[in-house]
Structure formats: structure tokens, C-alpha cells
Amino acid sequence: MARASHTVSQHFKKGARYLSGFFYFRDVNTNNIQFAEEHLFRNEFAKAVAHLSAKYGHNNLELAEDAVQEALIKAMQVWPYDGIPKNTTGWIVRVAQNKLLDQLRRNKKLAFPESLPDTQDDVIEFNDDLLKDDLVKMMFACCNPTLSEEQQVILTLKILCGLSIKEISSALLKSEEAIAKAYTRAKKKFKEEKIDLKIPDVKVISSRINVVLKVIYLLFNEGYKSATHEQLIRKALCQEALRLNRILLELEKTNSAYTRSLMALMCFHTARLTTRIDAHGVPISLEFQNRSKWDRRLIEEGNFYLNTINHDQINEYFLQAAIISIHTNSRAYKDTSWSSICALYQRLYNMKPNAMVGLNHVIALQKSAGATTAKIHLNSLSKLYNYKKITLYHAVLSELEIDLDNLNLAQVHLSKAISLTKSESEKLFFTKKLAQLLDGNASRKS
Helix, strand or coil: CCCHHHHHHHHHHHCEEEECCEEEEECCCCCCEEECCHHHHHHHHHHHHHHHHHHHCHHHHHHHHHHHHHHHHHHHHHHHHHCCCCCHHHHHHHHHHHHHHHHHHHCCCCCCCCCCCCCCCCCCCCCHHHHHHHHHHHHHHHCCCCCCHHHHHHHHHHHHCCCCHHHHHHHHCCCHHHHHHHHHHHHHHHHHCCCCCCCCCHHHHHHHHHHHHHHHHHHHHHHHCCCCCCCCCCHHHHHHHHHHHHHHHHCHHHCCHHHHHHHHHHHHHHHCHHHCECCCCCECCHHHCCHHHCCHHHHHHHHHHHCCCCHHHCCHHHHHHHHHHHHHHCCCHHHCCHHHHHHHHHHHHHHCCCHHHHHHHHHHHHHHHCHHHHHHHHHHHHCCCCCCCCHHHHHHHHHHHHHCCCHHHHHHHHHHHHHHCCCHHHHHHHHHHHHHHHHHHHHHHC
């Protein structure tokens, strides 16, 4: 079977195109672009691959992936003219299964179940519960401990989340070439280890759930603040992360304190999505976001899950969720309890010390204890972490220098932040701030 990713270009003249994980259709008669929502294809890809892999075995994972890719290509050819079917999942699974069966019959050397249907027209029987079970089976199969943690993460992000190699390389801070090679090795290991696609027992789940949740959170973060896409926010990825986490919450075995804490965290963040950027795609600071437009339903859902966590179940997702809950439940920016946020960041840092938690703690310190105290703390952190090439470090330092009336130093760090960020939206934000700072500085000198 030809690799689907290599055959997409063959269909350009037939009206279907694929760009960086985003599918769209061109009506060759009216020349109108008809966009299919990105999350639709990510969602259907994951469900179809999980279903076919569960049905036909771990050794046919790659064939299932190829078959689903080809089914999506066929959808791009057919749907612009025939319309999107009501049961998109059924359509894609049926077409993909037919292609998979064709390949299995052609390749007699591959082992496959003797129970394969005699014809390609057999009705595919499945329902939402079955598909959810298949997705959970695939989640834990991808996170099998016989695979390295990197392989687990890459497999899950690629197969279950539909991220491109470029997106995964951004999320994991590695080169695209390294990720592509790692993905190939991971699929090979998956096949060699004969990993079963089944829902593990409770003990096994507890040992693997953290990797599953880590992947879901990586997916969410790529959507919440995309480093590889022209848009700062990719709501479809956030929705996909929420959907996968909800599936885990629906199963008693996977409904844990960690799962509920992560759900609360993502609900709070998602509630603010529409107010984080202006009409031109430029980020809006938390202070100036329109709180009346925050999604109260999601905030209440976040509060619900946060309140299910007992004192002895506190984890890093809970602490992050508790921090953002203070923001989302404050009626106004001036009402924010920065001292509480500082205490939570300190606790989070003690639990899981890292450079970014430290920087966010500095921001809270500036608000609660002043710029001088915050800068002293940042200087201490700078001895532990190499911040020089981190955008947020220079952005935070510029804010501290502004507060300390060191405007020339503030300009230097804002310029550095502009040069380091890969996000066009962030670049616009920092550039606008720098222009305001230069104007203010010029006015003072005159």
C-alpha cells in the first residue's frame, strides 16, 4: 500500500488539499473554499485507527493508519460534491476497513484473523461506547511500559491526537527529523512487542495514567498557545484534549484524582479562550480581558472537578488548576488574591521544580510583594536555570524593569523577547508594547 502521506499531492487537481494537518476543499466549479473543521479529521482519524487496530490486531497498526489516511483522502474527494455524511465516523471506518482488508488479502505474508469477512460490504457494527473503549485501549497500548516514555508520548500524539511531526517536534522541543525517526522506531517496537489493545486492570492503569494525561496536556497546550501555527490559539486542539479527558472520566477505572484535576485545569483555561486575543490576533493581557465573556459553564465545571479532590490527593494538575481558578473566579483583576497564587506556585515548585514554574512564581511575586522582591527571586532562579534563550524570561524581566523605572533595560529585554518568540501573535504583542514604551520614554526625556 502506498503511504497515504505521500499520495496527498496526487489529489491536488481533484479538489482536495492538505496543509499542515488542516484539511479543506475547493469547489472547482465555484472556486469557493469549504473548510472542514480541523478537529473533525483529528477526531475521526483517532477513532478509526483505534477501532481497526483493536479489531485486526497490534501487528496491523501501520496498515490501519495508512487505510484511515486513504479514507480521509477519499473523503476530501467525495464530500465537497456529495456533502458531509451524517455518520462521518461510520463512513470513514467503512471505507478504511475495506482498504485494510484489500491490503491484508493482497499481502498473504501478513498474519491476520481468520474471521475476516468474505466481502467488503459487510455492515460495520459499532457504537459510541465501543469507539470510546477502543480509544481508551489505544491510549494505554501507546503508553505500554515496554516502550520508552518518549515513544509513548510520540505514538499517542500522532495516532490518537492527530498532531503532525512538526507539531510534535514543537511540543517536545526536538527537531522534526528526530521526531520522524523516533515515530518510525516506536511503531516498529509497538509491533515487535505484540502489544495487546485492551483496557488494563486498575493496578496497571494507575502506573500508566500519568503518561496518558501528560500527552493530553501537551495536546491542550499546543492548542492553547500554539508555537507552530499562524494562530496563537487553536481551539480545535483544546476541544480534542477535553474530549479525550472526558472519555477517561466516563470510565470508573480511569476516573482518578489526576484525571479530574487535569479536567478542571483545562476547563478554566478553555473558559477564557475567546478573550485571549483581539480581532487582529494579538494577545490580550489577563488584566484587560473581558470577564463577562468568559464561559461560566466551563468555570463551574472546573470548580466541580476541583472540589472533588481530597487533601491527600493533591497533585501538580490540581495546584495548576487551583491557581487559574483564583483568576477565573475573581470578579475583577483588582480582586485577584496574588498572595494565594504565590503560595500555590511555591507549593507547585516544591512538588515539581522547573524553570517555567519558577518564572510564573516571579510574576505572582511582582503582583503581591513588588518588583524588587520579585527580581531578587528571579536572580536566584537564574543561577539554577539558563533563561537567556527563553522568551518568557525576557518578557517577565522587562515588566520588572518597567516597575523599577529602568526603561532602557526594559526595552532591551522586550527586544530580546521579540527576537526569541516563534509566535507571530506574541511578536505583535511585544512589538506593540515596545512601541508604547519607546513613546513613553521619549516623552519623559522631552
